[in-house]
Amino acid sequence: MTATSTAEHQEIAGLTYPTKRDEAWRYAPHDVLGQLSFGLSVGSARQLPPAFDASISALEGPRIVLINGVVDAERSDLSALPVGLRLSTFEDARRDQPELLAVHFDSDVDLSTDTFTALNIAFGSNGAVVHVTGGHAIDVPVQIVDIALPDETGSTSCSGVVIHLEEGASATVVETRIGDGDFGGSNTRTTISLGDQASLAHIVLQDIALTQVHLGRVDATQGAGSVLRSHLFNLGGRYGRVDYGVRLAGEGAKVELTGLYLGMGNQVLDQQVTVVHAAPDCTSRQSFRGILDDESTGVFNGGIDVRPGADGTDAEQSNDNLLLSDRAEANTQPRLEILADQVACKHGATVGQLDTDALYYLRTRGIPEAEARRLLVGGFADQVVDTVDNEILRTWITERVRRHDG
Amino acid sequence: MLHVENLTASIGGTPILNGLDLDVGSGGVHAIMGPNGSGKSTFAHALAGRDGYEIDGRATLDGVDLLDMEPEARAAAGVFVGFQYPVEIPGVNNMYFLRTALNSVRRARGETEIGARDFLAVAQEAMDLVEMKEDFLHRAVNAGFSGGEKKRNEILQMAVMEPRLAVLDETDSGLDIDALRIVASGVNALRRPERSMIVITHYQRLLDYIKPDFVHVLVDGRIVESGDHTLALHLDDHGYADFVNHDLDDAPERPLSGAAR
Numbered sequence: 001m002t003a004t005s006t007a008e009h010q011e012i013a014g015l016t017y018p019t020k021r022d023e024a025w026r027y028a029p030h031d032v033l034g035q036l037s038f039g040l041s042v043g044s045a046r047q048l049p050p051a052f053d054a055s056i057s058a059l060e061g062p063r064i065v066l067i068n069g070v071v072d073a074e075r076s077d078l079s080a081l082p083v084g085l086r087l088s089t090f091e092d093a094r095r096d097q098p099e100l101l102a103v104h105f106d107s108d109v110d111l112s113t114d115t116f117t118a119l120n121i122a123f124g125s126n127g128a129v130v131h132v133t134g135g136h137a138i139d140v141p142v143q144i145v146d147i148a149l150p151d152e153t154g155s156t157s158c159s160g161v162v163i164h165l166e167e168g169a170s171a172t173v174v175e176t177r178i179g180d181g182d183f184g185g186s187n188t189r190t191t192i193s194l195g196d197q198a199s200l201a202h203i204v205l206q207d208i209a210l211t212q213v214h215l216g217r218v219d220a221t222q223g224a225g226s227v228l229r230s231h232l233f234n235l236g237g238r239y240g241r242v243d244y245g246v247r248l249a250g251e252g253a254k255v256e257l258t259g260l261y262l263g264m265g266n267q268v269l270d271q272q273v274t275v276v277h278a279a280p281d282c283t284s285r286q287s288f289r290g291i292l293d294d295e296s297t298g299v300f301n302g303g304i305d306v307r308p309g310a311d312g313t314d315a316e317q318s319n320d321n322l323l324l325s326d327r328a329e330a331n332t333q334p335r336l337e338i339l340a341d342q343v344a345c346k347h348g349a350t351v352g353q354l355d356t357d358a359l360y361y362l363r364t365r366g367i368p369e370a371e372a373r374r375l376l377v378g379g380f381a382d383q384v385v386d387t388v389d390n391e392i393l394r395t396w397i398t399e400r401v402r403r404h405d406g
Numbered sequence: 407m408l409h410v411e412n413l414t415a416s417i418g419g420t421p422i423l424n425g426l427d428l429d430v431g432s433g434g435v436h437a438i439m440g441p442n443g444s445g446k447s448t449f450a451h452a453l454a455g456r457d458g459y460e461i462d463g464r465a466t467l468d469g470v471d472l473l474d475m476e477p478e479a480r481a482a483a484g485v486f487v488g489f490q491y492p493v494e495i496p497g498v499n500n501m502y503f504l505r506t507a508l509n510s511v512r513r514a515r516g517e518t519e520i521g522a523r524d525f526l527a528v529a530q531e532a533m534d535l536v537e538m539k540e541d542f543l544h545r546a547v548n549a550g551f552s553g554g555e556k557k558r559n560e561i562l563q564m565a566v567m568e569p570r571l572a573v574l575d576e577t578d579s580g581l582d583i584d585a586l587r588i589v590a591s592g593v594n595a596l597r598r599p600e601r602s603m604i605v606i607t608h609y610q611r612l613l614d615y616i617k618p619d620f621v622h623v624l625v626d627g628r629i630v631e632s633g634d635h636t637l638a639l640h641l642d643d644h645g646y647a648d649f650v651n652h653d654l655d656d657a658p659e660r661p662l663s664g665a666a667r
């Protein structure tokens with residue numbers, strides 16, 4: 001494996017590594033990021049923890065599993081795909097649907113300022129393509145699992161996901177990002193394009209090992225009347241980060257981004273969101289909640305960018321944080337830029353502790369303090385989990401969230 | 407049963423309860439009335455175990471000292487307080503909460519826990535008692551409930567918890583006429599020879615439904631008068647004027663007017 005450290009990469013490609021001075025990277029543990037190394041994917045000979053296999057197979061349906069950025073054919077399931085769904089690896093797509101990959105690799109992200117996206121483009125040559133053809137509704141959730149099992153200290157895998165829903169199509173895609181073993185991590189990038197009236201339920205479960213780093217990016221472009229509901233559960237990692245860039249390009253498109261981050265120890269959980277209203281009468285909702293214990297840090301940096309001509313925009317953003325320790329920290333940064341008329345734009349943020357009146361109330365009903373706390377914390381988290389419509393997925397996520405909020 | 411002796415409570419040095427004495431026997435229903443701010447809710451909280459008061463004196467239930475216990479231990483000992491202002495708990499399912507509460511006290515008492523299915527029957531019976539629709543069980547605890555719905559939910563909890571001592575703090579406030587009847591008949595249905603109740607209220611109306619054995623008047627943190635239900639009728643006509651500033655060490659001595667009943 002030709003691993004290169006981030007520092008070397010800067011020299012090689014002339015990339016600028018982000019620093020604390022970059023607003024979007026202000027709270028990142030830069031010393032930790034500096035120890036990551038990137039290279040071409042070679043897979044892994046390591047054993048997968050049995051719990052991973054159990055978790056993956058707990059969700060039935062088609063799936064693609066990647067380990068260290070390489071497709072694991074044995075764990076993937078491309079059999080019996082429902083009519084209208086084309087699920088393929090990047091390798092197959094390069095042959096059969098190169099145009100879908102072109103969108104993914106011709107990213108319009110400013111690569112000179114986003115080193116990790118540049119590295120993903122350079123090394124994330126494997127991944128999954130979810131393509132639903134016009135008008136088809138896919139009921140069964142499609143699962144993409146990205147597993148990091150660093151072979152050398154610091155090694156960080158790169159992979160990608162392309163989701164393309166043609167006009168009037170609908171689907172549910174679950175992206176799980178997990179990891180085990182040494183220090184290292186994963187860098188994933190998802191490109192979503194929704195045709196007119198298409199509808200996607202998208203779930204990201206970030207649950208990498210607590211010593212590792214996850215850097216995720218989701219870019220979406222939406223056609224007229226399309227609906228994207230994306231739910232982020234940002235749970236794992238010394239540093240767990242997901243960037244959303246959503247572009248509402250067609251009239252009347254709707255996006256709903258909900259997120260839950262649960263921090264403990266010295267975790268830093270970072271969500272960077274930008275929604276661009278580029279067409280009239282679009283609706284966007286950003287609703288993120290954090291529960292932060294110990295010395296953990298939560299970051300929500302959310303932007304609403306209403307372009308000229310995007311009249312009739314309806315945009316809302318909220319970020320609510322529950323601090324369980326006085327050393328925990330929540331940072332909220334709203335960014336609003338409004339260059340259109342008749343725009344309804346709301347944003348709000350709260351930081352609070354557990355409600356002592358509620359705690360008392362539960363205890364007077366005989367519920368011991370520790371359990372009462374768990375109930376309240378769970379209740380705060382459940383309000384995000386409950387936004388997931390699919391009951392099987394909701395149960396599956398609840399189980400995973402519970403491991404973190406105890 | 408409940409024995410309260412010289413109970414005092416203050417917050418940050420401000421006295422609120424000033425030597426409250428009360429005995430409630432098994433099966434007894436006692437009403438407490440008193441002007442706003444006289445300390446009725448504070449008394450309820452002192453029994454429930456709320457933090458933040460400096461408490462002195464004695465309060466025992468069946469001889470067991472309550473004042474040193476955590477709130478959850480008091481619940482296990484059989485204390486239930488229906489609050490004047492029930493708390494909203496978004497995200498926590500009412501049914502799950504009720505079952506957790508019941509099983510917590512059962513566990514604390516060394517009894518077996520009740521499974522989800524058996525609990526449904528328990529909950530159903532309690533729901534019928536307060537004529538509550540089933541969807542309230544599937545909502546978050548008190549979240550978005552109307553004032554009256556919250557009060558019914560308190561009685562529902564009492565029915566599920568089957569306490570030894572129930573203290574109902576203004577459960578009748580904010581109820582419409584039908585709800586008042588429902589809550590009152592719920593309370594009556596829960597009267598037991600082995601269960602004592604303290605009903606805090608401002609209104610004679612409730613006491614028409616729930617015939618109390620005793621009525622006490624609480625003024626400035628102590629009980630200044632006790633009598634049978636006719637005392638409530640008297641208060642309804644004359645207000646608290648007879649009792650306010652009566653017999654307080656630091657209050658100017660005033661002649662009692664019309665106190666003879």
Ligand SMILES: Nc1ncnc2c1ncn2[C@@H]1O[C@H](COP(=O)(O)OP(=O)(O)OP(=O)(O)O)[C@@H](O)[C@H]1O
Nearest residue numbers: 417420422440441442443444445446447448449490
């Ligand atoms: N946390 C607190 N800090 C300071 N004073 C308090 C606090 N809680 C209660 N008090 C005061 O204690 C007194 C008694 O309050 P309490 O709520 O017990 O009255 P109450 O008899 O229940 O009145 P009401 O009929 O209006 O319900 C009031 O003067 C109130 O302002």
Ligand SMILES: [Mg+2]
Nearest residue numbers: 446447448490
């Ligand atoms: Mg009161």
